[in-house]
Amino acid sequence: VTDHAxxxxxxxxxVARQSYxxxxxxxxxxxxxxxxxxxxxxxxxxxxxxxxPRDGVPRSPEAWLLTxxxxxxxxxxxxxxxxxxxxxxxxxxxxxxxxxxxxxxxPDDRLKLLFVCAHPAIDxxxxxxxxxxxxLGLDAAAIARAFVVAPTTMGQRLVRAKAKIRDAGIAFEVPxxxxxxxxxxxxxxxxxxAFGTGWEDVPHDDVRARDLVTEAIWLxxxxxxxLPDEPEVHGLLALMLYCHSRRAARRDRAGAFVPLSxxxxxxxxxxxxxxxxSELALASRAGRMGRFQLEAAIQSVHADRRRTDMTDWNxxxxxxxxxxxxxxxxxxVVGRAAAVAEAMGAEAGLRLLLDPDDAAVATYQPYWxxxxxxxxxxxxxxxxxGAFERxxxxxxxxxxxxxxxxxxx
Amino acid sequence: xxxAILIYETPxxxxxxxNDDEYEPTLVAWRAYHKALVDAxxxxxxxxxxxxxxxxxxxIKGGQxxxxxxxxxxxxxxxxxxxxxxxxxxxxxxxxxxxxxxxxIGAVEVRPLAPAVRDRVIR
Numbered sequence: 001v002t003d004h005a006x007x008x009x010x011x012x013x014x015v016a017r018q019s020y021x022x023x024x025x026x027x028x029x030x031x032x033x034x035x036x037x038x039x040x041x042x043x044x045x046x047x048x049x050x051x052x053p054r055d056g057v058p059r060s061p062e063a064w065l066l067t068x069x070x071x072x073x074x075x076x077x078x079x080x081x082x083x084x085x086x087x088x089x090x091x092x093x094x095x096x097x098x099x100x101x102x103x104x105x106x107p108d109d110r111l112k113l114l115f116v117c118a119h120p121a122i123d124x125x126x127x128x129x130x131x132x133x134x135x136l137g138l139d140a141a142a143i144a145r146a147f148v149v150a151p152t153t154m155g156q157r158l159v160r161a162k163a164k165i166r167d168a169g170i171a172f173e174v175p176x177x178x179x180x181x182x183x184x185x186x187x188x189x190x191x192x193x194a195f196g197t198g199w200e201d202v203p204h205d206d207v208r209a210r211d212l213v214t215e216a217i218w219l220x221x222x223x224x225x226x227l228p229d230e231p232e233v234h235g236l237l238a239l240m241l242y243c244h245s246r247r248a249a250r251r252d253r254a255g256a257f258v259p260l261s262x263x264x265x266x267x268x269x270x271x272x273x274x275x276x277x278s279e280l281a282l283a284s285r286a287g288r289m290g291r292f293q294l295e296a297a298i299q300s301v302h303a304d305r306r307r308t309d310m311t312d313w314n315x316x317x318x319x320x321x322x323x324x325x326x327x328x329x330x331x332x333v334v335g336r337a338a339a340v341a342e343a344m345g346a347e348a349g350l351r352l353l354l355d356p357d358d359a360a361v362a363t364y365q366p367y368w369x370x371x372x373x374x375x376x377x378x379x380x381x382x383x384x385x386g387a388f389e390r391x392x393x394x395x396x397x398x399x400x401x402x403x404x405x406x407x408x409x
Numbered sequence: 410x411x412x413a414i415l416i417y418e419t420p421x422x423x424x425x426x427x428n429d430d431e432y433e434p435t436l437v438a439w440r441a442y443h444k445a446l447v448d449a450x451x452x453x454x455x456x457x458x459x460x461x462x463x464x465x466x467x468x469i470k471g472g473q474x475x476x477x478x479x480x481x482x483x484x485x486x487x488x489x490x491x492x493x494x495x496x497x498x499x500x501x502x503x504x505x506x507x508x509x510x511x512x513x514i515g516a517v518e519v520r521p522l523a524p525a526v527r528d529r530v531i532r
Binding site: 168175 | 502521
């Protein structure tokens with residue numbers, strides 16, 4: 001019995017991992033009620049843990065879960081029939097032919113769900129958390145830890161966003177061609193934010209942070225499966241793979257932070273770099289340049305150091321100029337200044353850094369770190385010290401703090 | 410679903426209504442927009458409102474009627490009209506709200522009606 005239970009539990013966990021987002025998307029796309037879809041699927045997964053060890057794992061576990069979850073939704077809608085939206089749920093679910101779900105594969109509505117999560121009518125701070133929860137099944141507490149907010153705050157944000165989706169009637173549909181570039185950009189930015197949260201803000205030896213990086217890459221793969229012809233999706237995946245390939249090289253044996261320029265390319269993950277290269281090549285076939293392709297191309301130049309033993313800073317400068325033109329984020333502006341400093345000297349780089357009194361840079365750690373490095377090279381030690389002190393104060397990662405402290409002294 | 414399209418305009422835009430020549434292009438845009446709503450079969454109701462200087466705000470406090478000259482919210486852009494449209498989704502409502510002539514000069518808010526509440530009021 002224990003073996004049965006163990007085997008059934010593993011199947012349930014496997015199906016949950018592989019199919020969670022697909023099942024939530026299918027149910028939510030028909031009812032517009034994401035929270036109810038998640039609850040119903042949660043009930044179905046719990047039921048599977050009792051029924052499957054007893055009766056055996058069904059031939060199509062996914063279809064079994066979907067039918068069970070769908071019946072939960074119908075039961076619930078009948079209970080609260082007084083509400084107009086429950087009536088709508090009931091009509092839609094009951095009219096759906098049941099054999100359609102058991103015989104054929106569950107239709108994949110995850111793309112629609114991703115577009116709903118990053119919908120412009122939803123507060124942007126909720127885009128990434130919604131994706132992590134609805135498509136990947138992460139719980140609010142885990143998401144809250146990754147975003148360094150109180151679990152109750154994150155819980156409320158998610159509840160509010162799902163209520164808006166349901167009550168305001170956000171459509172589960174892939175945007176039309178004229179809207180697609182902007183809407184897709186929001187989806188890509190939300191996925192990249194998950195990656196950045198796992199990458200930058202939490203100390204790198206934190207297992208949860210690494211997990212979020214992996215989840216973001218997985219989300220990009222899902223998106224790529226659904227939109228194989230969009231160059232920016234390839235670009236985003238390439239960018240994340242390049243950055244992730246250097247994971248092991250970012251720390252030395254003693255756990256100290258190693259900046260990119262001092263990393264040993266032999267410690268980079270070659271297979272991951274090769275996959276990134278091939279994604280970037282696929283992206284360029286479409287002939288439509290974009291922010292993520294440019295950022296990936298910059299990382300690709302850095303990755304070339306493993307073959308050429310040098311970094312082509314002129315190429316990086318050109319790519320940053322393109323990036324600043326189409327996506328002038330603070331990160332791009334600071335990155336360009338650092339690249340120009342390498343290619344043409346610290347003086348030229350410093351001229352491209354924003355004014356230190358600019359409110360935009362007040363809490364942006366990379367700005368102060370780059371400024372500290374450039375001022376040091378120019379021999380302006382006192383000014384450099386001030387910039388490094390600010391960078392150290394703003395860094396979250398203790399290893400980065402230690403690295404900056406050494407650079408300052 | 411039914412959505413309310415709440416139209417907000419600037420004082421200049423309200424004032425512009427008084428000048429026939431100045432207002433004519435706006436009217437042409439509104440006639441075209443209204444015709445499009447009717448032709449699409451989504452128009453349920455709607456009307457423009459007179460300016461906020463004609464508004465009176467009423468509250469009952471401690472059983473006493475408190476009447477105040479002026480609109481409820483003291484903002485630069487003021488409610489100038491509303492429409493009720495029958496649409497399949499918020500996305501469709503956003504599409505139609507974007508076409509509203511006031512979207513380019515003021516702001517347009519989209520809100521779903523609350524039929525469940527209405528049903529509890531009107532039994």
